[in-house]
Amino acid sequence: MVVRAWQLYTKHLGTIVPPRTAIVLLVALVLLGITTFGGWRSATATATELPTPSPGESIDAAPLRVVAHKAFYANELGTSVRAQPGVRLVIVKVSVTNISTRFVGGYAKESMFRIDAPNLLKYGQPARDANVAPVAYRVLDGQPAGAYQPGVPADLALVWEQQASAAIPTQVSLTVAGLTWRRSSLDGSYDWFDPTASAVVTLPVVPLPKA
Amino acid sequence: MAPTRLMTASLIVSALAIGSAITAHLPSSDTVSEAPFERHAALNEQVTMRNGQLVVTQVEGARSIAGDSGSFTSQALFVLITLRHAGSTQPHSVLTPYLLDADGRRFSTASTALGTCTLAQPNLPQECGVVFEVAPDTLAGATLQVPAEGFTEGAGDDLAVIDLGITSDHVSGWQQRTDTLKVTPASIVGEK
Numbered sequence: 285m286v287v288r289a290w291q292l293y294t295k296h297l298g299t300i301v302p303p304r305t306a307i308v309l310l311v312a313l314v315l316l317g318i319t320t321f322g323g324w325r326s327a328t329a330t331a332t333e334l335p336t337p338s339p340g341e342s343i344d345a346a347p348l349r350v351v352a353h354k355a356f357y358a359n360e361l362g363t364s365v366r367a368q369p370g371v372r373l374v375i376v377k378v379s380v381t382n383i384s385t386r387f388v389g390g391y392a393k394e395s396m397f398r399i400d401a402p403n404l405l406k407y408g409q410p411a412r413d414a415n416v417a418p419v420a421y422r423v424l425d426g427q428p429a430g431a432y433q434p435g436v437p438a439d440l441a442l443v444w445e446q447q448a449s450a451a452i453p454t455q456v457s458l459t460v461a462g463l464t465w466r467r468s469s470l471d472g473s474y475d476w477f478d479p480t481a482s483a484v485v486t487l488p489v490v491p492l493p494k495a
Numbered sequence: 496m497a498p499t500r501l502m503t504a505s506l507i508v509s510a511l512a513i514g515s516a517i518t519a520h521l522p523s524s525d526t527v528s529e530a531p532f533e534r535h536a537a538l539n540e541q542v543t544m545r546n547g548q549l550v551v552t553q554v555e556g557a558r559s560i561a562g563d564s565g566s567f568t569s570q571a572l573f574v575l576i577t578l579r580h581a582g583s584t585q586p587h588s589v590l591t592p593y594l595l596d597a598d599g600r601r602f603s604t605a606s607t608a609l610g611t612c613t614l615a616q617p618n619l620p621q622e623c624g625v626v627f628e629v630a631p632d633t634l635a636g637a638t639l640q641v642p643a644e645g646f647t648e649g650a651g652d653d654l655a656v657i658d659l660g661i662t663s664d665h666v667s668g669w670q671q672r673t674d675t676l677k678v679t680p681a682s683i684v685g686e687k
Contacts, residue, residue: 387603425568427606434600435630436571 334459335483345462345482347384348396348432352485353377355456358492361441362426368408372448374401375492376458377423379439382432386465389431392476393420397442398459403450410447418442458485531642531649538660544643544653547587547615551639552622553577554659555676556669560626562678564608572631572669573605576639576659577679580612581620588614590645594627594659597636602627611681624679631670635663 293306301309337343343350356375360366367373376399382388388396394417404416420429423439432438446453461479468475522530536542541550553576559566560573567573574594580587589612594602604610605628615621629637636658643653 385598385600387601389603422567424570425566427565427567428608430606430628431603433571433602433605433628433630434596435632436569436628438570 334481337483337485339485339487341485343460343483343485344383345396345460347382347386347388347463347465347476348460349381349383350460351379352458352460352487353379355458355487355489356492357446357452357489361421361443361492362495364426365421365443367445367448370448371405372446372450372452373492374399374404374444374446374453374456374489376418376442376456376487377439378442378458379437380432381437382434384465385434386476387431387433388463388476390475392463392479393432394418395479396461396463398461399444399456400459401444401446401450401453401456403447405445405447408445416444418444453489455486455488458487459483460485529650531652531654533649533654533656535656535658537658540657542655542657544641544655545583546585546643546653547580547582548620549578549580549589549641549655549657551576551578551657551659553679554661554665556634556661556665557672557674557676558670559675560605560609560678561675562609562611562626564606566675567606567609567628569628572629572634572666573676574627574629574634574637574659574661574669575676575678576625576627577622578612578625578639579620579622579684581615582617584617586614586616588612589623589625589641591642591648592625593640593648594629595638595640596629596633598633600630600633602629609678611678613681620684621681622679622684623681626678631666634666635661637661 339352339354341351354377358373358375361373361375365373397418398414398416400414404411404414406416421427421441421443422429423441429438429440459481460483462482463476464478465474466477467473468477534542534544538551538554541548554574556572556574558572559568560575578589580589592604596602605626609626610624612621612623612625639657639659640649641655642649
């Protein structure tokens with residue numbers, strides 16, 4: 285078929301479009317087509333469905349094992365967290381255990397949980413996307429949670445701020461991401477990187493019961 | 496194939512195999528350059544690092560602990576380590592201490608708000624507390640690890656490794672305590 289096409293080209297177009305120009309045009313057309321249809325990545329990407337465990341089911345998202353329990357909305361949580369005027373708190377209660385041999389702290393810790401609620405606030409300002417980290421509080425004592433320590437179970441309240449003018453969500457999908465322990469390509473130090481979604485739990489959102 | 500050629504080929508293959516095996520067992524340049532210079536000590540023994548001295552004077556544990564930032568209660572266990580440290584010629588900090596348990600699990604300090612160690616000036620030892628929230632099951636035999644500087648975990652630098660002397664009896668006793676530990680406030684404890 286290629287030989288036949290070449291014969292037709294030389295017979296009809298060879299004198300108008302020189303072979304070298306024709307080859308360059310052909311390559312350009314192929315690249316344009318690949319770009320139009322999403323590039324090489326779309327050809328190699330495989331659609332992966334994330335597990336969707338029910339509330340209360342254990343999720344392995346190494347380095348954590350997570351159980352998502354319930355979701356609430358409120359204006360305050362305990363005595364130490366109070367929403368500013370015009371702000372609502374969206375709260376997801378989870379139990380986490382670090383099943384690795386190293387603590388998980390800093391930015392890595394914040395990158396492991398996301399929800400899909402609209403109009404979330406980031407540092408008090410409307411967030412441009414859903415990539416908003418919660419602030420985690422310890423259920424037992426109401427203190428801000430530190431790093432997740434190996435083998436230490438912790439019941440946490442993950443708190444997001446949402447504009448109060450937005451509709452109260454009837455449910456939220458909590459995405460739990462796992463992390464990879466590796467050397468940083470920037471400074472060579474080791475840390476937890478590359479949050480990768482491991483599971484999505486959908487939770488009904490109800491008013492937070494008064495303590 | 497002539498016997499001499501066969502022998503030569505066998506020798507070359509054997510030499511390559513032996514060389515490969517030796518290389519696999521030698522440390523890489525990375526592991527050599529990143530290995531810390533460990534300075535070992537026990538409870539109440541001073542450890543000297545290139546930039547200061549440090550001695551752990553007390554180790555306690557309980558499920559509850561209180562500091563300036565409030566009270567904390569653990570689903571596992573808090574360990575409060577009281578230490579004294581001082582700089583040699585410059586101010587000295589205990590910025591990123593770690594606790595390594597018997598299983599090799601690495602713990603960071605429980606909350607930056609709970610620790611009281613700040614800069615200790617040369618020849619003016621500071622007494623202060625660092626707090627870890629730990630899993631009690633493998634706590635016996637744990638060591639405190641204090642890098643000479645920052646967030647390096649002691650890579651290529653001095654690393655104080657202090658045997659905290661924790662036994663399983665200590666751990667079970669701490670698990671049964673119902674009182675609340677008080678974090679050691681920072682204080683200057685006199686000239687070295």
